[in-house]
Amino acid sequence: MKTLVKWRLTAAAVTVSMIAGPALAEPLFWSTQAKPIEESQKMRDEVMAGFPGGVDYQPSDEGPWLTRMQAELQAGSGRIAVLGGLHGDLSSLGGDLVDLSGIDAEAVGPAMMELGALGSGEQKYIPWMQATYLMVANRKALEFLPEGADINALSYDQLIDWARATAEATGGPKFGFPAGPQGLKHRFFQGFLLPAYTKSTVTNFRSDEAVVAWETFRELWQYTNPAATNYSFMQEQLVTEEVWIAFDHVARIADAFNQRPDDFVAFPAPAGPMGRAFMPVVAGIAVPRTAPNMDESMALVAHMLKPETQIATLRATNFFPVIATDLPEDMPASVKASGPAIAAMTGAADALPALLPMGLGDKGGQFNQVYTDTFERIILAGQDIRTVLDSQAEVLRALMIEANAPCWAPDAASDGPCPVN
Amino acid sequence: MPRLLPYLLLLPATAFLCLFFLYPFVQVAHDSVMRGGVYTLENFTRMAGHWKFSTAFWNTMLLAAVVVPVQLAMALTMASIVTKLQRGRSSILYIFAIPLGISDLAAGLIWLSVFEQSGFLNSLLVGLGVVDRPILLLGYQNTWVIFIAIALAEVWRATAIMMVILVAGMGLIPKEYGEAADVFGASRWQKFRRVTLPMLKPSLQTALILRVILAFEVFAVVVALGGTQLPVLMSETYHWQFAMQERGVAAAYAMVILAVSVAFTILILRLLHVPKGARV
Numbered sequence: 001m002k003t004l005v006k007w008r009l010t011a012a013a014v015t016v017s018m019i020a021g022p023a024l025a026e027p028l029f030w031s032t033q034a035k036p037i038e039e040s041q042k043m044r045d046e047v048m049a050g051f052p053g054g055v056d057y058q059p060s061d062e063g064p065w066l067t068r069m070q071a072e073l074q075a076g077s078g079r080i081a082v083l084g085g086l087h088g089d090l091s092s093l094g095g096d097l098v099d100l101s102g103i104d105a106e107a108v109g110p111a112m113m114e115l116g117a118l119g120s121g122e123q124k125y126i127p128w129m130q131a132t133y134l135m136v137a138n139r140k141a142l143e144f145l146p147e148g149a150d151i152n153a154l155s156y157d158q159l160i161d162w163a164r165a166t167a168e169a170t171g172g173p174k175f176g177f178p179a180g181p182q183g184l185k186h187r188f189f190q191g192f193l194l195p196a197y198t199k200s201t202v203t204n205f206r207s208d209e210a211v212v213a214w215e216t217f218r219e220l221w222q223y224t225n226p227a228a229t230n231y232s233f234m235q236e237q238l239v240t241e242e243v244w245i246a247f248d249h250v251a252r253i254a255d256a257f258n259q260r261p262d263d264f265v266a267f268p269a270p271a272g273p274m275g276r277a278f279m280p281v282v283a284g285i286a287v288p289r290t291a292p293n294m295d296e297s298m299a300l301v302a303h304m305l306k307p308e309t310q311i312a313t314l315r316a317t318n319f320f321p322v323i324a325t326d327l328p329e330d331m332p333a334s335v336k337a338s339g340p341a342i343a344a345m346t347g348a349a350d351a352l353p354a355l356l357p358m359g360l361g362d363k364g365g366q367f368n369q370v371y372t373d374t375f376e377r378i379i380l381a382g383q384d385i386r387t388v389l390d391s392q393a394e395v396l397r398a399l400m401i402e403a404n405a406p407c408w409a410p411d412a413a414s415d416g417p418c419p420v421n
Numbered sequence: 422m423p424r425l426l427p428y429l430l431l432l433p434a435t436a437f438l439c440l441f442f443l444y445p446f447v448q449v450a451h452d453s454v455m456r457g458g459v460y461t462l463e464n465f466t467r468m469a470g471h472w473k474f475s476t477a478f479w480n481t482m483l484l485a486a487v488v489v490p491v492q493l494a495m496a497l498t499m500a501s502i503v504t505k506l507q508r509g510r511s512s513i514l515y516i517f518a519i520p521l522g523i524s525d526l527a528a529g530l531i532w533l534s535v536f537e538q539s540g541f542l543n544s545l546l547v548g549l550g551v552v553d554r555p556i557l558l559l560g561y562q563n564t565w566v567i568f569i570a571i572a573l574a575e576v577w578r579a580t581a582i583m584m585v586i587l588v589a590g591m592g593l594i595p596k597e598y599g600e601a602a603d604v605f606g607a608s609r610w611q612k613f614r615r616v617t618l619p620m621l622k623p624s625l626q627t628a629l630i631l632r633v634i635l636a637f638e639v640f641a642v643v644v645a646l647g648g649t650q651l652p653v654l655m656s657e658t659y660h661w662q663f664a665m666q667e668r669g670v671a672a673a674y675a676m677v678i679l680a681v682s683v684a685f686t687i688l689i690l691r692l693l694h695v696p697k698g699a700r701v
Contacts, residue, residue: 062663063662063663063664064663067663092666226561227538227557227560229561229650230537230560365663365664365666366666366667376649380561
């Protein structure tokens with residue numbers, strides 16, 4: 001296997017260097033974000049164009065992204081000038097990132113900057129852009145909304161009623177959920193479902209409340225299109241009308257609004273007994289210690305924080321700026337639709353932010369796998385909820401101890417590794 | 422110098438194999454028994470303890486057990502036809518070998534466009550009025566459809582490699598044996614069973630070993646058609662290496678694939694053993 005992967009990486013590297021031959025002098029922006037081809041092209045043409053000398057923007061999947069970075073770190077020299085990634089991607093590289101406190105980032109809020117410290121005294125990354133997850137519905141589904149339900153303040157039970165009514169009226173399940181291999185299902189369990197019922201992502205993983213949460217989801221699954229296990233970007237199925245109500249990352253529903261602005265409505269995630277849990281997503285930019293030209297890297301990081309770059313990034317990726325800035329009138333339909341829904345969710349009286357995992361280092365993938373496995377066993381394989389939670393809780397506990405990661409919100413702060421009760 | 426020449430000529434290939442196969446192999450073997458700087462079997466216990474391991478293992482075995490015999494039968498048939506042809510032999514050979522030129526991922530995607538919900542098969546069924554609306558074929562509820570789709574794609578994609586080897590092998594069988602059988606009035610089937618098959622043993626050996634090993638390494642087709650719904654050993658290896666960042670466990674998976682491949686190679690070598698004196 002490894003031979004094969006090495007081969008493919010070598011082949012990929014050769015291809016890339018052949019294609020990017022003339023661009024070798026440009027600083028390399030090595031990123032896990034803006035991967036779809038249209039997005040990366042916009043990053044190159046519109047976002048990076050303003051940087052003197054140009055930028056070689058290369059997006060990649062998380063695994064190869066990390067593998068190349070680690071290879072450069074091991075070799076002690078490299079070509080990557082700037083790293084772009086989600087909080088979780090960058091946190092696995094903490095010790096090898098250069099302190100960025102010299103860069104003027106006052107416009108970024110202190111709470112977000114704090115995330116970028118990764119628990120160290122240094123500024124390991126600077127927030128780059130932010131997003132979250134939302135619900136989207138086809139306007140045709142609105143007539144089946146349960147009596148008295150406010151679409152901006154739904155509960156999980158109301159969502160199930162709505163999904164049931166829609167399924168019964170249309171003759172097939174119309175709820176959509178990104179449960180495919182590239183789908184962000186684990187974030188739904190970590191940041192939405194479980195915190196809404198248990199006010200916790202880790203500590204109360206196997207609590208009785210968690211059992212209720214999974215029972216609720218199992219009920220919702222009855223009205224979920226069974227093809228969901230192939231869904232990755234819900235915008236596709238929303239546009240084809242395979243699903244009418246869906247949950248996904250704002251960047252993965254944007255196309256639905258941009259293609260048919262009048263047909264869809266965005267609204268906040270539902271609330272459970274503990275509140276309206278939601279997961280804010282923060283992407284950051286960092287500089288590895290092996291960057292070939294530190295001054296250039298720092299200049300590029302500073303460039304990414306300029307208001308006009310931030311707005312161009314929003315247009316390219318549907319990730320919102322991390323600095324307070326006025327958005328121009330001519331923003332894409334997706335931005336106009338998701339903006340108010342995000343505001344309604346984050347500003348709700350029962351809002352319960354559940355942060356992205358912190359301090360897991362390179363164990364982030366395994367942490368996600370615990371939630372994915374739990375989902376696959378309970379929902380797809382139909383195993384007993386209590387049994388599955390008990391066995392997955394052991395995996396989770398071992399993982400937290402191995403990573404020595406303290407709790408993050410909404411779990412109560414812990415001294416040592418985050419406990420699993 | 423002439424005595425050294427063969428070795429010198431072999432040197433580049435040997436160096437290449439050592440650098441890109443032997444060295445990574447030793448490293449993987451080492452990684453599989455190393456965890457946190459100590460030698461341990463924990464990688465293997467973690468691998469075997471994961472709830473998907475036995476599913477992945479048996480899926481891989483079952484897939485090989487279904488695909489390889491079908492391919493063997495088809496490859497033998499195709500090779501016999503091609504060998505018998507008087508005219509247009511190379512054209513047919515090229516047509517049969519077309520799928521060989523397609524990468525396994527592309528093959529998976531081709532079959533995905535047949536089987537997916539908005540794919541050709543569904544359009545056909547809807548067009549014929551067999552079903553009212555496109556049905557979900559590749560869903561988690563009927564993994565057997567995914568299994569069949571993968572098996573079909575594998576048969577379509579990799580039968581040609583066996584056929585090419587067998588065609589070459591059939592070309593090596595001296596005509597005299599067949600003529601002798603004709604003299605004794607053997608039927609076509611008897612000739613095939615008593616002359617061609619035994620004489621073909623060395624080629625069969627090569628073809629089977631190659632195919633069986635590749636069958637245990639099936640990956641891209643499975644991922645394209647089944648995503649994570651039908652785990653196989655190779656997709657789990659990839660998953661542990663890249664999604665879970667657990668090189669040790671991924672290495673353990675690689676060792677399992679190696680062990681299975683070696684076991685089957687030995688088995689095939691034994692079963693199709695040709696005594697030295699009987700070789701053509």
